[in-house]
Structures are given as structure tokens and as C-alpha cells.
Amino acid sequence: MGSEEHWEPKILAFLCNWCSYAGADLAGTSRVQYSPNIRVIRVPCSGRINPLFILKALQGGVDGVLVSGCHPGDCHYLSGNYAGRRKSATLKRFLEFLGIEQGRIQFSWVSAAEGVKFSQVVDEVTKDIRRLGPLKKFKKSSAFGVQSSES
Amino acid sequence: MVQQQLREKAKELLSNKTVDLIIGFGEWTLPLRTTPVFIRTPEGAKSLVWNSFCENNLTAYLHKFSRLKVGLVVKGCDARSVTALSLEKRFPNHPPLLIGIPCQRLVDRKKVKKAVKGEILQAVEQGDLLLVKGENFEVSLKREDFLYASCRSCAHRTPHQAHILIGDPVEEVSLVDAHPEVSKLEGMSPEERWSFFEKETSRCIRCYACREACPMCYCAECFVDSSRPRWIEKSLSPSDLAFYHIVRAFHQTGRCSGCGACERACPMDIRLTFLTQKLNQEVKDLYGFETGIQPEAAPPLSTFDPEDEQEFIK
Numbered sequence: 001m002g003s004e005e006h007w008e009p010k011i012l013a014f015l016c017n018w019c020s021y022a023g024a025d026l027a028g029t030s031r032v033q034y035s036p037n038i039r040v041i042r043v044p045c046s047g048r049i050n051p052l053f054i055l056k057a058l059q060g061g062v063d064g065v066l067v068s069g070c071h072p073g074d075c076h077y078l079s080g081n082y083a084g085r086r087k088s089a090t091l092k093r094f095l096e097f098l099g100i101e102q103g104r105i106q107f108s109w110v111s112a113a114e115g116v117k118f119s120q121v122v123d124e125v126t127k128d129i130r131r132l133g134p135l136k137k138f139k140k141s142s143a144f145g146v147q148s149s150e151s
Numbered sequence: 152m153v154q155q156q157l158r159e160k161a162k163e164l165l166s167n168k169t170v171d172l173i174i175g176f177g178e179w180t181l182p183l184r185t186t187p188v189f190i191r192t193p194e195g196a197k198s199l200v201w202n203s204f205c206e207n208n209l210t211a212y213l214h215k216f217s218r219l220k221v222g223l224v225v226k227g228c229d230a231r232s233v234t235a236l237s238l239e240k241r242f243p244n245h246p247p248l249l250i251g252i253p254c255q256r257l258v259d260r261k262k263v264k265k266a267v268k269g270e271i272l273q274a275v276e277q278g279d280l281l282l283v284k285g286e287n288f289e290v291s292l293k294r295e296d297f298l299y300a301s302c303r304s305c306a307h308r309t310p311h312q313a314h315i316l317i318g319d320p321v322e323e324v325s326l327v328d329a330h331p332e333v334s335k336l337e338g339m340s341p342e343e344r345w346s347f348f349e350k351e352t353s354r355c356i357r358c359y360a361c362r363e364a365c366p367m368c369y370c371a372e373c374f375v376d377s378s379r380p381r382w383i384e385k386s387l388s389p390s391d392l393a394f395y396h397i398v399r400a401f402h403q404t405g406r407c408s409g410c411g412a413c414e415r416a417c418p419m420d421i422r423l424t425f426l427t428q429k430l431n432q433e434v435k436d437l438y439g440f441e442t443g444i445q446p447e448a449a450p451p452l453s454t455f456d457p458e459d460e461q462e463f464i465k
Contacts, residue, residue, distance in 0.1 A: 051401055052374060052382050059390050072457060082455035085464070086438070090404050090452070092463060093433050097337070098397065099345025108465035121465050137345050140390040
């Protein structure tokens with residue numbers, strides 16, 4: 001990651017295959033510019049997100065996590081995003097209660113037609129996390145051994 | 152007297168074969184403690200006791216006796232755990248027969264031990280007083296001052312779901328500040344909260360006693376034991392300890408009855424109940440759900456409402 005001065009936020013984005021991932025694709029094919037700080041993981045649905053994914057990512061060294069899925073009513077599996085919304089709401093509140101800063105974990109609804117919205121969301125999230133600085137609280141320090149490469 | 156009635160009822164249930172087994176509390180050799188007892192014969196019923204030290208949540212044993220008709224001695228919190236478990240369809244064959252006792256709230260043995268000097272050899276309850284005897288001391292303590300924090304914050308002490316209720320129901324109380332510890336933490340800055348959390352969890356030795364004591368932790372393979380995927384390393388690094396405690400608590404979202412078994416089981420005296428209390432508050436606040444109160448309401452994280460709160464989503 002280099003020294004503190006040259007620090008760039010590292011953000012993990014979980015994108016729903018049916019909407020946000022296609023939205024990101026649209027942003028790309030439309031040549032819309034956005035911050036290059038996100039690493040994308042494609043998931044079948046925002047309801048697929050296990051809170052363990054988010055925690056594991058934060059522990060493993062990302063500075064922020066974005067979860068993006070379909071708008072309410074648009075879920076490919078009818079109700080996955082609704083179920084995901086409840087998990088997200090409780091997890092976000094709980095982690096903030098424990099002291100993880102507000103803004104480290106963010107959520108958005110981005111449809112396959114919203115390439116521009118996708119770029120705006122990524123820019124906003126990157127700006128928020130840049131303001132918060134590198135995550136120090138939960139990150140596993142190398143003194144305790146590196147993460148296993150096997151999953 | 153509650154204890155006498157309990158023994159008679161247990162004897163009757165075992166004699167007429169309503170149940171195969173009664174799980175309750177029995178005398179233990181150490182003062183301020185009781186032990187779970189498993190009674191299969193009517194004669195055995197006389198070993199049941201009821202006092203302020205019946206602290207275990209016996210619901211945790213139900214998973215081991217799924218083939219038997221079990222009679223279970225429950226307090227308010229234990230009964231709520233049973234309700235939460237039946238919502239998760241844990242008792243397809245024989246739902247347990249609940250022998251409920253309105254809870255007088257339990258005495259925290261660790262607090263009593265701190266209050267006296269020397270080893271406690273005997274402890275007897277007399278009304279509102281607790282007579283504690285040691286080798287060269289004898290004191291009477293006010294029971295009220297030595298209650299568990301989880302019992303203080305308990306609003307539903309009568310097990311209304313019980314099939315048989317022994318003793319008179321206690322009044323439902325509405326607490327002004329049910330979880331003072333949560334409120335205190337909420338007043339702090341995120342940095343202070345994290346350092347409190349990390350300081351507490353840094354003592355953890357990963358014995359998983361909190362998990363074993365909890366009736367809601369019944370997964371055949373816990374996420375900490377899973378090796379594929381390996382969610383969490385088997386280390387004592389502060390990050391892994393925090394990880395374990397965050398996820399253990401989060402898996403209780405909308406399922407915890409607040410019995411405090413996790414905290415009582417902890418050999419390192421880690422504060423644990425504030426985590427689940429906070430989550431309970433959240434689901435109550437967001438989805439109006441309280442564990443074990445409405446026997447038909449689906450657990451909050453396995454259902455949804457299209458109108459759920461979504462202010463936080465961009």
C-alpha cells in the first residue's frame with residue numbers, strides 16, 4: 001500500500017449480478033469516469049451477502065466496503081434485496097455501535113441502467129473513506145501472521 | 152412453597168408418563184451454585200431445588216434430548232429461548248413441556264464473593280436476605296444488591312408461555328433504562344467504544360464457553376470451526392478475538408432472550424451481554440420485534456417488510 005502519504009483507499013464492492021454489476025458495466029462502456037479505488041466481487045444477489053464477507057474484508061485490509069443491489073421491487077429472486085436490507089441495517093448499526101466509523105460500510109441501490117449513478121456512488125464512497133483515512137481498528141496486523149491464501 | 156410444588160408436579164408428570172425426562176436444578180456441593188439435574192423416575196423428583204442460584208439456561212440441553220418428551224424447568228428468559236427455538240423449528244417431534252416459575256431474579260455469585268473476605272462455605276436464602284458463612288465470618292447481605300445485571304434489565308420475568316406455571320406471576324415492569332451499559336457506551340465516541348470492546352475481548356481465551364452455554368448456538372458446525380471456508384484464524388490476535396465476538400453476537404440478532412448465560416459462563420469475566428442487548432434494541436427499534444414474546448412472529452432476519460427502514464442506502 002506504500003507509505004501514509006501515498007495512501008489510496010482500498011474499497012471492496014459487492015455487486016449484484018443482475019443490476020449493479022451491469023450498472024458498472026454500463027458505466028464502463030459509456031466511458032464514465034469514476035474513482036479507481038474499488039475492487040469488485042460479483043455476487044448473485046445483495047441478499048447473498050453474509051456479514052462474514054464484510055468483516056473478513058475489513059480484517060483482511062480493505063478500508064471500506066460497498067454493497068450494491070437492486071432497487072426494492074426489482075430483485076431477480078423477488079425478495080433477496082429485502083432480506084439483505086435487514087441484515088445490512090442491523091450489521092451497520094451494530095458495527096457503528098462497536099466503534100467502526102460511520103461510512104466504512106455503505107449500501108446502495110443501482111440498477112443496470114444507472115451507469116452514471118454507479119459512478120457517482122463510487123465517487124461518494126471513495127470520498128467518504130478517503131476522509132476517514134486508513135482503517136486501523138479491526139485490521140489484522142502482520143505481527144500475528146498474514147492471512148491464509150487459501151479460502 | 153415453590154420448591155415443594157415443583158417437586159410434586161415433577162413427580163406427577165413422571166408418574167403418569169406425561170414426560171420421560173425432567174430437566175431442572177439440583178443441589179450442588181459448592182455454595183451459591185446449583186447444578187442441572189436430569190430426572191427420569193418419580194422418586195428422583197425430590198432432588199429438584201428452586202432458589203436464587205438456579206442460573207443456567209437449561210434450554211441449551213434440549214438439543215441433546217430431541218427424541219424424548221422433556222419437561223423443562225424454565226424462568227422467563229429460558230421460556231423465551233424455547234419460543235425462539237420453536238420458531239426455528241427445532242422441536243419437530245416433541246415440543247418440550249415447560250414448567251415455568253416466575254423468576255425472583257438471580258443472585259450473581261461473583262458479586263457475593265467480592266463482597267466478603269475469605270472463602271464462602273455456606274450460603275442460605277432467608278426472604279430478602281442472603282446469609283453467607285465462611286470460616287471466620289458470617290454476614291447477611293441484601294439479595295437485592297447482588298442481582299445479575301441481565302436480571303436487572305429483565306422486563307418479562309414470568310414465563311407466560313409455560314404449560315404449567317408454579318407460583319404467582321410477577322408484575323411485568325417497564326424499565327426506563329433497560330440497558331444502562333449500552334446507553335453509557337452510546338454516549339461515548341467511536342474510538343472510546345472500540346477501545347472498550349477491544350479491551351474486553353482481548354481477555355478472551357477462545358474457550359467458546361459462551362457459545363456452549365447459549366441455547367441458541369446449536370449449529371452443527373460453527374463458523375469458527377469451519378475450515379472451508381476458513382472464516383477466522385485460530386489465533387488470539389486482537390482482530391480475531393473481536394471478529395469472533397462480533398459474529399457470535401450478530402448471529403444472535405433477534406434470537407437472544409437476554410438470559411446472560413454467555414456472560415456467566417465466561418471464565419475471563421468478559422462483558423458480553425451488552426452486545427446482544429444492543430442488537431435486541433436494534434431489532435425492537437427497527438422491526439418492533441422482541442425475542443420470545445410473540446410466538447407466531449417470524450424472526451426478524453428471516454422475514455422482511457417492503458416498507459423497512461432504508462435511509463442508510465444510497
